[in-house]
Amino acid sequence: MRTRQGQPAGGKNPGERSLLERIRSRAARQAADLRLGIGDDCALLAPEPGEEVAVTTDLSIAGRHFLLEWHRPEVVGHRTLARGLSDLAAMGARPLGAFVSLGLPVELTRKRGSRSSWIEDFFTGFLALARPYRTPLAGGDLAQSPLALADVVLVGAVPRGRALLRSGARPGDLLYVTGRLGGAAAGLAALRASGPKFRELLRSHLYPQPRVAQGLWLQRRGVATAAIDLSDGLSTDLHHLCEESRVAAEVDATRLPVHPSATLDQALNGGEDYELLFTAPSRTRVPRSIAGVAVTAIGRIAPRDRRRPLVALMTGTGGEPLEARGWEHFA
Amino acid sequence: MRTRQGQPAGGKNPGERSLLERIRSRAARQAADLRLGIGDDCALLAPEPGEEVAVTTDLSIAGRHFLLEWHRPEVVGHRTLARGLSDLAAMGARPLGAFVSLGLPVELTRKRGSRSSWIEDFFTGFLALARPYRTPLAGGDLAQSPLALADVVLVGAVPRGRALLRSGARPGDLLYVTGRLGGAAAGLAALRASGPKFRELLRSHLYPQPRVAQGLWLQRRGVATAAIDLSDGLSTDLHHLCEESRVAAEVDATRLPVHPSATLDQALNGGEDYELLFTAPSRTRVPRSIAGVAVTAIGRIAPRDRRRPLVALMTGTGGEPLEARGWEHFA
Numbered sequence: 001m002r003t004r005q006g007q008p009a010g011g012k013n014p015g016e017r018s019l020l021e022r023i024r025s026r027a028a029r030q031a032a033d034l035r036l037g038i039g040d041d042c043a044l045l046a047p048e049p050g051e052e053v054a055v056t057t058d059l060s061i062a063g064r065h066f067l068l069e070w071h072r073p074e075v076v077g078h079r080t081l082a083r084g085l086s087d088l089a090a091m092g093a094r095p096l097g098a099f100v101s102l103g104l105p106v107e108l109t110r111k112r113g114s115r116s117s118w119i120e121d122f123f124t125g126f127l128a129l130a131r132p133y134r135t136p137l138a139g140g141d142l143a144q145s146p147l148a149l150a151d152v153v154l155v156g157a158v159p160r161g162r163a164l165l166r167s168g169a170r171p172g173d174l175l176y177v178t179g180r181l182g183g184a185a186a187g188l189a190a191l192r193a194s195g196p197k198f199r200e201l202l203r204s205h206l207y208p209q210p211r212v213a214q215g216l217w218l219q220r221r222g223v224a225t226a227a228i229d230l231s232d233g234l235s236t237d238l239h240h241l242c243e244e245s246r247v248a249a250e251v252d253a254t255r256l257p258v259h260p261s262a263t264l265d266q267a268l269n270g271g272e273d274y275e276l277l278f279t280a281p282s283r284t285r286v287p288r289s290i291a292g293v294a295v296t297a298i299g300r301i302a303p304r305d306r307r308r309p310l311v312a313l314m315t316g317t318g319g320e321p322l323e324a325r326g327w328e329h330f331a
Numbered sequence: 332m333r334t335r336q337g338q339p340a341g342g343k344n345p346g347e348r349s350l351l352e353r354i355r356s357r358a359a360r361q362a363a364d365l366r367l368g369i370g371d372d373c374a375l376l377a378p379e380p381g382e383e384v385a386v387t388t389d390l391s392i393a394g395r396h397f398l399l400e401w402h403r404p405e406v407v408g409h410r411t412l413a414r415g416l417s418d419l420a421a422m423g424a425r426p427l428g429a430f431v432s433l434g435l436p437v438e439l440t441r442k443r444g445s446r447s448s449w450i451e452d453f454f455t456g457f458l459a460l461a462r463p464y465r466t467p468l469a470g471g472d473l474a475q476s477p478l479a480l481a482d483v484v485l486v487g488a489v490p491r492g493r494a495l496l497r498s499g500a501r502p503g504d505l506l507y508v509t510g511r512l513g514g515a516a517a518g519l520a521a522l523r524a525s526g527p528k529f530r531e532l533l534r535s536h537l538y539p540q541p542r543v544a545q546g547l548w549l550q551r552r553g554v555a556t557a558a559i560d561l562s563d564g565l566s567t568d569l570h571h572l573c574e575e576s577r578v579a580a581e582v583d584a585t586r587l588p589v590h591p592s593a594t595l596d597q598a599l600n601g602g603e604d605y606e607l608l609f610t611a612p613s614r615t616r617v618p619r620s621i622a623g624v625a626v627t628a629i630g631r632i633a634p635r636d637r638r639r640p641l642v643a644l645m646t647g648t649g650g651e652p653l654e655a656r657g658w659e660h661f662a
Contacts, residue, residue, distance in 0.1 A: 041421040042385035054373035151482035
């Protein structure tokens with residue numbers, strides 16, 4: 001954790017300085033491919049020979065991506081890291097390290113009476129997810145800000161030329177999705193309706209599990225022709241995949257693995273499920289589950305045709321255009 | 332550039348969508364070690380065999396690290412990238428790619444009458460610095476935010492085991508600095524006193540030049556035992572170097588290369604000069620300039636001794652403790 005002006009760099013604020021030392025020591029306990037972590041000008045990561053480096057950044061802002069009143073700091077820590085790990089999952093990359101830049105009002109860096117500070121609880125949630133995914137906290141930045149925000153960077157490694165891209169889908173490929181869809185949006189709707197006290201019911205919204213093992217499996221077996229993670233919602237993310245692959249797609253509404261608490265609309269447009277959407281040639285055998293998570297064929301890839309929608313939703317009675325209606329967070 | 336909810340991902344806002352396409356096409360023009368840039372779940376970077384990956388993140392927030400009233404968007408773009416490139420310079424790393432996460436009020440993404448938008452001018456300044464340093468814009472994130480902020484991530488490569496660390500200084504080493512000190516603080520003081528109209532005089536504050544070539548030279552020749560960049564100010568950054576190397580230091584006040592417009596206090600505590608501070612054994616021949624930038628020996632490394640200050644400033648009449656008084660930006 002590098003410190004900046006107005007921060008304890010100069011030893012002006014012993015309380016914050018010791019906070020940063022505590023974060024540093026908690027982070028250092030879980031190093032793996034990390035050659036040099038917090039405390040120098042840069043962190044140093046060591047991919048294996050023949051590997052490329054995958055990098056993703058995700059900015060989360062209070063009032064937009066999370067609400068301080070609704071989301072405990074542990075939840076914010078978990079969710080911000082899950083967003084980045086899910087991007088690595090969608091490339092079939094193995095995590096090397098995470099970096100987190102925090103802008104925080106000063107009161108969130110201070111102890112709350114006898115309780116630990118918001119920032120310490122944020123790292124509790126962050127590190128609790130980082131540990132099972134073997135992702136060391138390798139660095140970051142901290143600045144005072146009137147608005148709470150976290151920019152999380154994930155760096156991963158993937159054998160050269162083996163990354164799962166959005167652009168590899170071909171007409172005739174089948175379309176697959178891991179897990180179930182709409183649970184995160186249904187959880188959020190319940191949170192909106194009932195307030196924070198039903199939090200325990202809302203794990204898929206509060207604690208999404210990125211599909212890193214599933215992405216690695218697809219990459220290692222060479223099964224997928226294209227992949228993307230469902231952060232913005234199936235309708236929007238499938239548009240991204242079709243645009244990058246220059247193809248069209250048809251989704252079979254009756255085959256969608258809708259979460260039992262979710263509506264079809266939440267499954268199509270809900271976002272933040274952090275499942276993987278991928279394509280594979282129709283002759284390829286894709287298992288019904290990967291690393292314990294169900295995989296469902298939900299449609300097929302078609303050639304682009306100006307007379308037909310880029311993405312169509314097929315129902316029993318015919319097809320209709322599926323517009324990109326990615327989820328709107330708390331805006 | 333990945334887009335997020337509330338952003339044009341779903342094609343809801345064709346103006347912003349075309350803006351992002353324009354940024355993407357401007358960024359794509361300068362790819363180098365970049366295998367895959369903006370438009371997928373992650374960017375892919377390809378270090379050479381035997382290289383490690385250096386990563387640094389720097390968060391800049393309006394009102395704290397820059398002022399929208401004082402700093403034109405081109406200046407903010409330049410300065411936020413310079414902060415990160417300077418961290419790579421201090422490791423002796425070669426830039427592979429840059430990532431920028433922007434949180435912006437919506438009006439900064441819109442055209443200003445017939446003029447281009449703030450965000451486009453930000454990228455003009457960012458890319459104008461990126462180009463000569465061969466640093467492709469590889470990705471990032473964009474979100475609406477009531478507060479303008481930029482988190483810039485730099486990824487670089489350095490041969491395994493060859494990075495310049497803060498922790499390598501040994502008693503007896505001499506202490507060197509590139510360029511001149513205090514110019515950025517003197518420029519800022521002039522800006523404070525006179526307002527934006529004397530901007531042209533203020534290049535070292537507005538357009539600092541990171542010392543990437545000098546850091547690479549030191550790394551390739553194996554000259555430096557430790558290095559750090561002067562972002563927080565000589566007094567604070569030298570404390571960091573001494574702490575990481577577990578040594579003490581003496582700075583000779585009469586030998587400091589103080590910028591002709593700066594005071595001694597600005598040279599010691601001003602910050603944002605983005606020069607390199609490094610150490611080398613006293614028997615090592617260090618040239619008087621590297622890649623066109625002057626190098627000055629300004630002191631020496633000593634063993635730690637509880638009876639003496641960690642960092643001392645030596646004047647003609649003796650020594651005094653040099654406290655870490657890193658610069659306070661606009662707080």
